Amino acid sequence: MTAHGSPYVPHTDAEIEAMLSAVGAADETALFDIPEGVRFDGEFEIPARSEQAVRALVEGTLSGNDDLVEFLGRGHHDHYVPSMVEHLADRSEFLTSYTQYQPEVAQGFLQALFEYQSLLVELTGLEVANCSMYDAASALGEAATLAARVRAASGDRVLVPAHLQAGRRRTLENYVAGHDVTVESYPMTDGNADVDALDAMVDEETLLVYAETPTVRGAIEERLAAIGEVADRANALFAVGSDPVALSVLRPPADVGADVVVGDAAALGVPTAYGFGIGLFACREAFLRQVPGRLVGAAADDSGRRAYTLTLQTREQHIRRERATSNICTNQAWVALRVAMHAAWLGPDGLVDLANDCVTEARELAARVDDVSGVRAPVHDRHHFREFPARTDRPASAVAADLRAAGHAVHVVGDHEIQICATGTTADERDAFVAALEEAAR
Amino acid sequence: MTDDDADSTSDGTPGEPLRYDQARWTEDADTYEPLLAEKTLDTVDVDSPLPDELTRETLELPALAEPELARHYTRLSAMNYGVESGPVPLGSCTMKHNPAFIEDVAATPAGLVHPDRVGETVQGTLELLYRLQDYLGRIGGMDAVTLQPPAGAAGEFTGIRIARAFHRADGDERSEVLIPDSAHGTNFASAAMAGYDVVTLPSGEDGRVDLDALEAALSGETAALMLTNPNTLGLFERDIRDIAEMVHDVGGLLYYDGANLNALLGRARPGDMGFDVMHYNVHKTFATPHGGGGPGAGPVGVTDDLARFLPDPHVRKTDGRYERYTPEGTIGKVHGYEGNWLVLVKAFAYIARLGDAGLADASAKAVLNANYLAERIDYEVPFGPFHHEFVASAGETDAADVAKRMLDYGVHPPTTKWPEIVDEALMTEPTESESKRTLDQLTAAFDAARGDDEAARADAPERTAARRIDQVAAARNPRLSWQALEDV
Ligand SMILES: Cc1ncc(COP(=O)(O)O)c(C=O)c1O
Numbered sequence: 001m002t003a004h005g006s007p008y009v010p011h012t013d014a015e016i017e018a019m020l021s022a023v024g025a026a027d028e029t030a031l032f033d034i035p036e037g038v039r040f041d042g043e044f045e046i047p048a049r050s051e052q053a054v055r056a057l058v059e060g061t062l063s064g065n066d067d068l069v070e071f072l073g074r075g076h077h078d079h080y081v082p083s084m085v086e087h088l089a090d091r092s093e094f095l096t097s098y099t100q101y102q103p104e105v106a107q108g109f110l111q112a113l114f115e116y117q118s119l120l121v122e123l124t125g126l127e128v129a130n131c132s133m134y135d136a137a138s139a140l141g142e143a144a145t146l147a148a149r150v151r152a153a154s155g156d157r158v159l160v161p162a163h164l165q166a167g168r169r170r171t172l173e174n175y176v177a178g179h180d181v182t183v184e185s186y187p188m189t190d191g192n193a194d195v196d197a198l199d200a201m202v203d204e205e206t207l208l209v210y211a212e213t214p215t216v217r218g219a220i221e222e223r224l225a226a227i228g229e230v231a232d233r234a235n236a237l238f239a240v241g242s243d244p245v246a247l248s249v250l251r252p253p254a255d256v257g258a259d260v261v262v263g264d265a266a267a268l269g270v271p272t273a274y275g276f277g278i279g280l281f282a283c284r285e286a287f288l289r290q291v292p293g294r295l296v297g298a299a300a301d302d303s304g305r306r307a308y309t310l311t312l313q314t315r316e317q318h319i320r321r322e323r324a325t326s327n328i329c330t331n332q333a334w335v336a337l338r339v340a341m342h343a344a345w346l347g348p349d350g351l352v353d354l355a356n357d358c359v360t361e362a363r364e365l366a367a368r369v370d371d372v373s374g375v376r377a378p379v380h381d382r383h384h385f386r387e388f389p390a391r392t393d394r395p396a397s398a399v400a401a402d403l404r405a406a407g408h409a410v411h412v413v414g415d416h417e418i419q420i421c422a423t424g425t426t427a428d429e430r431d432a433f434v435a436a437l438e439e440a441a442r
Numbered sequence: 443m444t445d446d447d448a449d450s451t452s453d454g455t456p457g458e459p460l461r462y463d464q465a466r467w468t469e470d471a472d473t474y475e476p477l478l479a480e481k482t483l484d485t486v487d488v489d490s491p492l493p494d495e496l497t498r499e500t501l502e503l504p505a506l507a508e509p510e511l512a513r514h515y516t517r518l519s520a521m522n523y524g525v526e527s528g529p530v531p532l533g534s535c536t537m538k539h540n541p542a543f544i545e546d547v548a549a550t551p552a553g554l555v556h557p558d559r560v561g562e563t564v565q566g567t568l569e570l571l572y573r574l575q576d577y578l579g580r581i582g583g584m585d586a587v588t589l590q591p592p593a594g595a596a597g598e599f600t601g602i603r604i605a606r607a608f609h610r611a612d613g614d615e616r617s618e619v620l621i622p623d624s625a626h627g628t629n630f631a632s633a634a635m636a637g638y639d640v641v642t643l644p645s646g647e648d649g650r651v652d653l654d655a656l657e658a659a660l661s662g663e664t665a666a667l668m669l670t671n672p673n674t675l676g677l678f679e680r681d682i683r684d685i686a687e688m689v690h691d692v693g694g695l696l697y698y699d700g701a702n703l704n705a706l707l708g709r710a711r712p713g714d715m716g717f718d719v720m721h722y723n724v725h726k727t728f729a730t731p732h733g734g735g736g737p738g739a740g741p742v743g744v745t746d747d748l749a750r751f752l753p754d755p756h757v758r759k760t761d762g763r764y765e766r767y768t769p770e771g772t773i774g775k776v777h778g779y780e781g782n783w784l785v786l787v788k789a790f791a792y793i794a795r796l797g798d799a800g801l802a803d804a805s806a807k808a809v810l811n812a813n814y815l816a817e818r819i820d821y822e823v824p825f826g827p828f829h830h831e832f833v834a835s836a837g838e839t840d841a842a843d844v845a846k847r848m849l850d851y852g853v854h855p856p857t858t859k860w861p862e863i864v865d866e867a868l869m870t871e872p873t874e875s876e877s878k879r880t881l882d883q884l885t886a887a888f889d890a891a892r893g894d895d896e897a898a899r900a901d902a903p904e905r906t907a908a909r910r911i912d913q914v915a916a917a918r919n920p921r922l923s924w925q926a927l928e929d930v
Binding site: 064068074088102107264317361 | 598
């Protein structure tokens with residue numbers, strides 16, 4: 001540590017002297033124009049530590065986490081992230097750069113973001129994808145506020161599936177609260193949308209109908225086109241929630257009438273990280289001027305060469321202020337870079353293989369779980385992606401607690417329902433898991 | 443160039459500006475071959491265990507092997523400028539050095555857990571979050587801090603939703619949020635998203651809040667006043683105590699935009715100034731990398747009176763154990779889970795590394811650097827005394843052109859044309875990370891860019907990966923994906 005306090009301050013004593021004398025100040029304190037009454041003379045009582053000590057502190061603290069094998073998903077999924085992603089995304093020219101307000105020195109990041117947008121355009125079938133929202137929950141919120149802005153009628157209802165991750169639903173409620181929009185859920189039947197019930201609910205006051213595939217319970221939604229028609233009949237927008245792995249095999253949402261696609265793109269690019277994600281947001285070209293967040297466009301520079309730039313910025317808060325399409329400024333750009341890198345590393349074949357594994361591995365594990373006495377799986381007679389609920393004779397919380405004691409984490413989703421996620425990262429642990437479940441379910 | 447050349451001379455004239463050539467594709471049209479991923483598109487037939495009616499037929503994406511991708515991204519990185527390439531004195535952005543070790547700290551495997559884990563099994567994670575809540579509370583002078591908002595703007599939205607919940611709990615429907623004209627765009631947008639009408643306050647002659655204008659705008663409809671302090675001109679709101687009293691007298695709350703907190707660490711705290719709610723921009727003040735536009739984190743601190751409205755869940759310590767709980771009047775959620783974990787750990791590591799002395803020193807040097815740079819450059823700086831940033835005026839010269847020319851001198855330019863109360867504004871925040879030598883180079887770049895003839899500026903930049911980009915044309919004909927390109 002330098003004599004001055006911060007290890008990240010390069011000044012020598014002589015330079016400090018020279019600079020103070022250049023500005024005509026006796027000392028650093030003289031540069032602060034803070035009235036006496038509001039000066040802080042206390043201490044935070046935060047000790048300075050060496051780099052090594054901080055690492056030890058964080059590692060020591062986090063070692064308080066139990067070492068469990070996680071069969072967890074429900075919107076936050078773990079797929080193996082290739083080393084290339086870490087190494088290349090950590091290049092400091094990417095990592096330490098700012099938003100591309102000076103595109104001439106930011107061509108690299110802009111091109112990567114353009115590639116990310118292009119990936120999502122291919123996967124969703126929609127014409128426009130932005131270069132990120134914070135997470136799936138806020139992306140859903142933005143879809144609803146977009147619906148409130150673009151729809152001709154002055155409706156105030158947003159309809160979402162009863163099977164929806166609580167964080168998404170509750171974030172959505174906050175996003176629309178300022179627009180006097182209400183969120184209601186439509187029922188499910190055997191793990192998919194109850195389209196008849198939905199049809200009965202939709203009316204001219206409906207702004208947006210939202211459906212997910214896979215659902216939070218891992219079921220692939222089989223009647224998206226029918227849901228889209230219901231929405232369409234009422235002039236409501238239709239938003240579909242998904243993720244880039246699932247979309248690598250599922251029908252492009254645009255084909256089944258989606259106007260907007262949202263979801264968590266961090267199924268690629270980042271490991272499980274306590275809910276850290278990236279919201280994907282794509283929509284039809286008709287809504288281009290209403291898109292929230294940043295967009296990268298292809299352009300030309302003065303020499304006529306292909307170049308990239310942030311574009312259509314008049315939608316954004318720094319220009320449009322209270323009439324902006326969203327307040328978002330800092331977003332998840334670096335995560336978008338990682339998602340794009342991971343997808344590129346997999347390539348189209350690799351993406352399809354990964355997605356197919358999500359179907360077959362969930363199917364196989366469900367079959368094994370179903371063989372365990374005291375458990376039936378899957379609960380719904382549906383195709384599943386990565387994960388599925390299982391019904392337990394014993395109370396689910398007791399089963400989950402016994403599994404935890406044996407080193408495995410599952411979701412509890414009902415009094416007698418657990419949910420189990422089977423991505424490739426736990427492939428080697430499944431025998432042990434099934435064995436533990438045999439004990440726990442008894 | 444030798445050290446002596448690069449350094450300023452002792453009589454105070456800046457040295458020669460740097461020349462900087464960014465990596466770029468050759469100018470020779472015949473051999474111009476940027477690695478455009480879309481040129482390798484491959485269409486695969488999708489075969490899946492799912493029924494055909496649920497699946498797509500084909501998927502068309504680039505098919506490149508790792509060696510090709512490694513080169514692709516490495517070349518792209520060479521065409522990108524970050525803080526480790528050179529100074530990035532973007533005002534209001536606090537582009538300070540991002541310590542390398544915080545990346546490793548964030549990657550600690552034991553921290554990579556799923557958010558749906560039962561609290562008892564993630565005591566380490568909850569403890570770290572709790573400690574960060576506590577650190578931030580001390581730094582800001584706030585009683586309780588939520589880590590859930592994923593960026594500064596999300597923090598503003600959270601804070602204003604909390605203000606709304608607070609007023610409503612008293613049966614008080616207020617309709618307005620007051621914001622000075624010099625504020626950042628997110629303030630206006632966040633307040634509007636939270637359901638308020640925005641009332642813009644004109645700045646006073648001295649660049650600060652005009653107390654008469656404030657008095658005239660305040661009423662029983664005022665839910666909150668949002669302030670940045672020091673403001674975007676770098677000026678401390680000297681009347682902050684009076685402002686707080688005036689706002690509180692009409693029953694409103696005072697919101698602190700923490701974007702400029704790097705000016706005040708250890709010297710003044712928003713909580714002590716009378717602010718009721720604040721956000722912290724950890725990707726500014728606490729050195730987490732900006733990542734080309736994110737991710738960040740925007741924790742929100744509140745006074746005791748507002749703690750019951752914090753987002754769900756909040757972390758507390760009970761009998762030596764850490765637990766999540768739902769604040770009784772919670773506004774609900776502003777993120778699907780509990781915020782941007784990877785960023786929060788980095789911020790924790792930075793604060794734990796610096797401690798009291800380091801944090802105070804960071805602010806001291808940030809302010810010293812801004813004052814020194816402003817003193818050296820040959821530009822008018824209309825308002826003062828400023829702290830960690832200042833707004834210079836390019837006068838008759840187009841600030842955007844000055845910025846483009848600065849790129850040729852090896853530095854990233856300041857924020858341009860904002861705030862609008864300064865003509866041809868160059869909003870400059872060098873941060874504490876820059877040495878005197880770098881500040882002298884920046885000075886040379888500022889002065890050379892303005893001293894060059896107009897044609898040179900209009901042609902700039904010429905040493906960067908791309909020449910000047912026609913943004914108007916890009917917006918007129920938006921092409922936002924490979925699929926929209928006609929020249930593939
Ligand atoms: C003064 C000010 N307020 C608010 C923000 C918004 O913060 P964020 O970009 O983290 O959402 C910024 C940053 O860009 C800012 O400079």
